Amino acid sequence: MIPIIDGTGKGYVAQVDSDNRLLTKAVQISEYDLQSDAGKAFNINTEFISFTGSAETPIIYVKNNAEQDAVLANFFIGTGNPGGTPTEQGLIKAYFNATSVSGGEAFSAANRRAGAPETFEDFTILRHDNATPIIATYSSITPVLYQTQAAPARVFGTIFLVLAKGQSITITYTPNGAQTVNIYAGFGGYLKPANGG
Numbered sequence: 001m002i003p004i005i006d007g008t009g010k011g012y013v014a015q016v017d018s019d020n021r022l023l024t025k026a027v028q029i030s031e032y033d034l035q036s037d038a039g040k041a042f043n044i045n046t047e048f049i050s051f052t053g054s055a056e057t058p059i060i061y062v063k064n065n066a067e068q069d070a071v072l073a074n075f076f077i078g079t080g081n082p083g084g085t086p087t088e089q090g091l092i093k094a095y096f097n098a099t100s101v102s103g104g105e106a107f108s109a110a111n112r113r114a115g116a117p118e119t120f121e122d123f124t125i126l127r128h129d130n131a132t133p134i135i136a137t138y139s140s141i142t143p144v145l146y147q148t149q150a151a152p153a154r155v156f157g158t159i160f161l162v163l164a165k166g167q168s169i170t171i172t173y174t175p176n177g178a179q180t181v182n183i184y185a186g187f188g189g190y191l192k193p194a195n196g197g
Contacts, residue, residue, distance in 0.1 A: 032073045035190035039116025042109040045186035046127040048080065052181075056093070056174040058134035059127065060185050061101055063168035066122035069192040072161040072169070077185040079151035084179030086151065091174040092185075094145035094161075095138040098170040101126075104134035112188070120191075124168075136170050149173065151181060162192075 004022070006012035015023040035041045046060050064070040077092060104126030111118055126134055149155060163169060175181050 031071075031192075032188075032190055035193075036112045039111060039113040039118050040193075041112040041188070041190035042118075042120050042123075043112055043186065043188050044109045044123075044125060045076075046107070046184050048182045048184050049128050050180060050182050051128060051130060051133075052083070052179065054087075054175055054177055054179075056091075056172045057128060058098075058104075058136050058138075058170050058172050059183060060171045061098070061104060061124070061126040061134055061136065061168060062163070062187065063124040064122070064163040064165060065124060066120075066191060067165055068194050069165075070123070070163040070189055071192055072159055072163065072187045072189040074157060074188045075145070075159045075186075076154070076156040076188075077149060077171075077173075078154035078183065079149060080182035082151045082175070082177070082179045082181050084177055086175060086177035086179060088176045089148040089150050090176055090181070092145065092147050092149045093143040093172045093174075095141045095170045095172070096144055097168055098136035098138040098141065100135065100137045101168070101170070102135045103129070103132040105129035105132065118191075134170075138170055138172070144169070145171075151175075 004014040017023060051057055107125055107127055109120040109123055128134055171185050173183055
């Protein structure tokens with residue numbers, strides 16, 4: 001048997017056990033952690049927005065215009081004290097590729113690595129604004145996320161949704177009661193390397 005020899009010329013050889021297994025030592029991290037370290041991971045947060053009513057309302061819209069896939073690794077949402085009495089818990093839904101999107105207030109993603117140059121300008125990101133609410137058509141689309149949301153409460157979860165170039169996601173909230181609600185929502189994620197590495 002020919003041993004595996006170090007190609008740098010320092011004379012190291014690999015250690016193999018009695019079952020012919022190559023012994024290695026490795027540090028395992030997630031792709032999310034790796035891309036955060038590389039300055040290719042982002043955080044999108046509406047911060048608190050407020051609206052009144054009981055209808056399903058779009059609160060955030062994100063579209064990926066970049067060449068690389070955008071991986072949404074996690075999702076979070078938080079609600080403040082409601083201004084009225086809900087008939088039941090609020091409801092969160094997420095839809096891929098809503099159509100006829102207009103209105104909303106544009107804002108930017110933050111890089112998860114301080115000082116990194118990537119600004120994620122290829123994303124279109126909108127949040128609800130009472131003066132110009134997000135208008136979108138999604139009634140015929142099956143939600144990709146569907147969960148209740150108490151108020152006040154905060155929820156954080158791993159989702160791993162992927163937006164290829166030109167794809168989008170819209171998050172809506174139904175308060176279930178004519179009330180004023182303060183709410184924020186967003187995603188943590190990263191741009192998938194074009195070469196897969």
